[in-house]
Amino acid sequence: MFKLVRTDKKTRARVGRFTTPHGKVNTPCFMPVGTQATVKTLSVEDIKNCGAGMILSNAYHLYLRPGVELIKKAGGLHKFMGWDKTILTDSGGFQIFSLTSLVKVRDEGVEFSSHIDGSKHFLSPEDVVRIQRDMLGSDISMVLDECVKYPSTRDRAESAMKITLDWAKRSKKEFGAKNPEGKLLFGIVQGSSFLDLREECAKRLVDMGFAGYAIGGVSVGEPDELIRETIEATAQMLPKNKVRYVMGVGTPIDIINAVAAGCDMFDCVMPTRNGRNGTAFTKEGKLPLRNARYKEDFRPPEGGCECYTCKNHTRAYLRHLINVNEILGLRLVSLHNIHFYVNLMAAIREAILVKDFERFKREFINHYGGEL
Amino acid sequence: MFKLVRTDKKTRARVGRFTTPHGKVNTPCFMPVGTQATVKTLSVEDIKNCGAGMILSNAYHLYLRPGVELIKKAGGLHKFMGWDKTILTDSGGFQIFSLTSLVKVRDEGVEFSSHIDGSKHFLSPEDVVRIQRDMLGSDISMVLDECVKYPSTRDRAESAMKITLDWAKRSKKEFGAKNPEGKLLFGIVQGSSFLDLREECAKRLVDMGFAGYAIGGVSVGEPDELIRETIEATAQMLPKNKVRYVMGVGTPIDIINAVAAGCDMFDCVMPTRNGRNGTAFTKEGKLPLRNARYKEDFRPPEGGCECYTCKNHTRAYLRHLINVNEILGLRLVSLHNIHFYVNLMAAIREAILVKDFERFKREFINHYGGEL
Numbered sequence: 001m002f003k004l005v006r007t008d009k010k011t012r013a014r015v016g017r018f019t020t021p022h023g024k025v026n027t028p029c030f031m032p033v034g035t036q037a038t039v040k041t042l043s044v045e046d047i048k049n050c051g052a053g054m055i056l057s058n059a060y061h062l063y064l065r066p067g068v069e070l071i072k073k074a075g076g077l078h079k080f081m082g083w084d085k086t087i088l089t090d091s092g093g094f095q096i097f098s099l100t101s102l103v104k105v106r107d108e109g110v111e112f113s114s115h116i117d118g119s120k121h122f123l124s125p126e127d128v129v130r131i132q133r134d135m136l137g138s139d140i141s142m143v144l145d146e147c148v149k150y151p152s153t154r155d156r157a158e159s160a161m162k163i164t165l166d167w168a169k170r171s172k173k174e175f176g177a178k179n180p181e182g183k184l185l186f187g188i189v190q191g192s193s194f195l196d197l198r199e200e201c202a203k204r205l206v207d208m209g210f211a212g213y214a215i216g217g218v219s220v221g222e223p224d225e226l227i228r229e230t231i232e233a234t235a236q237m238l239p240k241n242k243v244r245y246v247m248g249v250g251t252p253i254d255i256i257n258a259v260a261a262g263c264d265m266f267d268c269v270m271p272t273r274n275g276r277n278g279t280a281f282t283k284e285g286k287l288p289l290r291n292a293r294y295k296e297d298f299r300p301p302e303g304g305c306e307c308y309t310c311k312n313h314t315r316a317y318l319r320h321l322i323n324v325n326e327i328l329g330l331r332l333v334s335l336h337n338i339h340f341y342v343n344l345m346a347a348i349r350e351a352i353l354v355k356d357f358e359r360f361k362r363e364f365i366n367h368y369g370g371e372l
Numbered sequence: 373m374f375k376l377v378r379t380d381k382k383t384r385a386r387v388g389r390f391t392t393p394h395g396k397v398n399t400p401c402f403m404p405v406g407t408q409a410t411v412k413t414l415s416v417e418d419i420k421n422c423g424a425g426m427i428l429s430n431a432y433h434l435y436l437r438p439g440v441e442l443i444k445k446a447g448g449l450h451k452f453m454g455w456d457k458t459i460l461t462d463s464g465g466f467q468i469f470s471l472t473s474l475v476k477v478r479d480e481g482v483e484f485s486s487h488i489d490g491s492k493h494f495l496s497p498e499d500v501v502r503i504q505r506d507m508l509g510s511d512i513s514m515v516l517d518e519c520v521k522y523p524s525t526r527d528r529a530e531s532a533m534k535i536t537l538d539w540a541k542r543s544k545k546e547f548g549a550k551n552p553e554g555k556l557l558f559g560i561v562q563g564s565s566f567l568d569l570r571e572e573c574a575k576r577l578v579d580m581g582f583a584g585y586a587i588g589g590v591s592v593g594e595p596d597e598l599i600r601e602t603i604e605a606t607a608q609m610l611p612k613n614k615v616r617y618v619m620g621v622g623t624p625i626d627i628i629n630a631v632a633a634g635c636d637m638f639d640c641v642m643p644t645r646n647g648r649n650g651t652a653f654t655k656e657g658k659l660p661l662r663n664a665r666y667k668e669d670f671r672p673p674e675g676g677c678e679c680y681t682c683k684n685h686t687r688a689y690l691r692h693l694i695n696v697n698e699i700l701g702l703r704l705v706s707l708h709n710i711h712f713y714v715n716l717m718a719a720i721r722e723a724i725l726v727k728d729f730e731r732f733k734r735e736f737i738n739h740y741g742g743e744l
Binding site: 320 | 412413414437442454667668686688689692695699700
């Protein structure tokens with residue numbers, strides 16, 4: 001299903017596209033995160049106006065609240081939240097292992113206590129496929145995986161990788177060979193920072209055959225350099241004719257480096273989380289709008305930006321809104337940040353297509369400082 | 373400046389219009405409240421999409437944060453917040469007497485401590501005119517007034533009314549007889565629930581001659597029936613050829629009754645405050661969307677409503693958003709509520725124009741229950 005349009009000669013960056021039941025996706029692409037059936041502070045109209053063609057949501061969170069039966073009754077997640085483009089849902093593996101307590105991994109699946117009310121739950125990999133594909137109606141489902149934090153012992157990483165493989169096999173079987181509706185299932189490569197474990201995991205997932213492959217368990221506490229090395233090495237373990245999705249990554253620089261390593265899809269809470277902290281992303285770096293230096297700065301957050309916020313408002317106004325705790329401030333900065341990320345991906349695709357990606361990457365990184 | 377278009381034969385309801393430097397205003401009308409240079413949770417585009425032609429903001433709050441010098445540097449409040457239609461600013465009298473501590477009323481003006489940081493401030497009525505007209509650039513400025521809570525002794529109400537009159541006279545002088553830009557200054561009738569005090573206040577304000585007259589000091593703790601009686605009686609003390617503005621009122625029923633008594637302009641935090649509590653206004657009454665009964669209710673908040681929220685979302689989705697503390701929920705309900713209030717006023721104007729207001733009023737009140 002993944003069609004390579006162009007591969008960069010000097011790097012491993014590539015432009016591709018694929019189709020889901022809710023439309024075409026051009027890669028490299030960024031998915032705004034809509035954990036609880038909303039990209040925080042933004043309406044679906046806002047997200048579309050930013051140019052986003054797909055979003056990520058989360059099976060674990062929706063399973064707990066409002067419940068997947070309710071969403072099924074609503075006609076699926078697309079109808080429930082009013083989003084008619086592609087939705088990828090994370091399986092909840094990451095959330096179960098990072099948010100919940102009393103987690104017990106058994107062969108059959110995982111038992112955990114809700115991070116909200118402590119209630120006990122059990123989910124098998126088969127349950128998680130059914131929840132995503134059949135109840136939420138996700139265009140792209142992710143297999144249930146076990147994600148370990150960094151640092152992890154080799155034994156711990158190996159056992160998590162092995163159970164992830166076992167669950168992947170069962171997920172694939174549950175998902176079935178044919179999907180008449182064109183829905184997709186992605187496998188997830190685990191293995192922590194042990195590249196031989198990742199190699200084994202990747203190889204066996206590829207043998208099973210998934211529509212796409214995710215690189216999971218990165219950006220879970222390890223140093224920046226190790227994030228980058230793990231992504232670069234793992235990307236090369238994956239087939240060229242399948243889409244590669246780096247989960248939960250990252251800064252604009254992380255993403256550009258991962259694109260150069262041959263990765264295609266990204267999701268991250270950074271644009272919305274920073275938005276709610278009042279920090280705007282710009283090509284020159286992050287703009288902490290609470291800062292007193294923006295008090296009388298009547299320029300838009302980012303000159304030349306075509307987003308609603310930059311076309312209508314100034315840094316001084318946003319700073320005021322944030323300082324007096326007005327929700328509109330969080331929303332306007334989140335909107336700009338999602339626009340920034342989505343349009344960064346469009347610029348990356350364009351640079352690859354015009355054979356100029358290496359220069360684009362170099363110039364972007366040189367330009368992009370830390371906090372302004 | 374106020375032109376009466378039609379007066380209802382059976383009630384005192386009337387349709388009128390007037391012009392400010394930022395456009396025409398059709399009355400009866402409702403002003404969404406944008407205390408801190410934003411109508412809470414909504415963008416200026418949202419407010420326009422609701423059909424609002426004017427908003428209210430607040431000199432006291434803006435004077436403290438971000439400061440009126442900053443707003444003047446930004447080119448005035450319209451430019452600062454990106455709103456290009458009419459703005460009325462309250463003088464801050466109500467806020468100074470209700471929010472601040474250590475208030476000292478002197479002949480020259482009022483001394484108070486900021487409700488934010490306790491810092492001491494002094495404002496004269498002349499300062500307050502300059503702040504609104506010259507620094508914020510308000511289309512309609514309100515005179516500084518002293519507002520007493522209910523219940524109040526007659527002496528207390530009388531002394532507040534007298535100082536309000538004195539300040540009104542000085543405000544009028546500061547504002548000047550001519551306003552080449554077409555900006556307007558409104559007087560405020562005080563007097564608590566003592567109708568003879570209100571009569572004296574109204575008469576003397578009318579002698580001074582203002583572009584419009586506000587009924588202040590209602591809905592400050594008194595029973596519903598007294599609110600209604602005070603508004604009805606005070607409206608009759610005011611000239612027919614001037615606009616009458618009831619400050620801080622009220623429920624849809626309060627507004628319809630005040631229109632029937634001959635009032636023209638309203639502002640109230642109810643639509644946005646209820647929105648942030650997850651309660652939607654409908655013609656049948658208030659819809660507390662947190663309520664479990666809406667869990668699987670896949671209808672829009674209000675059938676037939678043309679607002680963005682009702683055209684795109686269900687009660688079940690809004691309930692979910694509110695229950696998981698997602699900001700989008702507060703925003704979508706606020707948006708519907710502002711649309712409801714603004715369109716209620718449009719329906720009222722239409723009913724008066726087609727000589728059907730009395731029936732409209734009766735049917736609206738019969739239909740509108742309490743909480744659904």
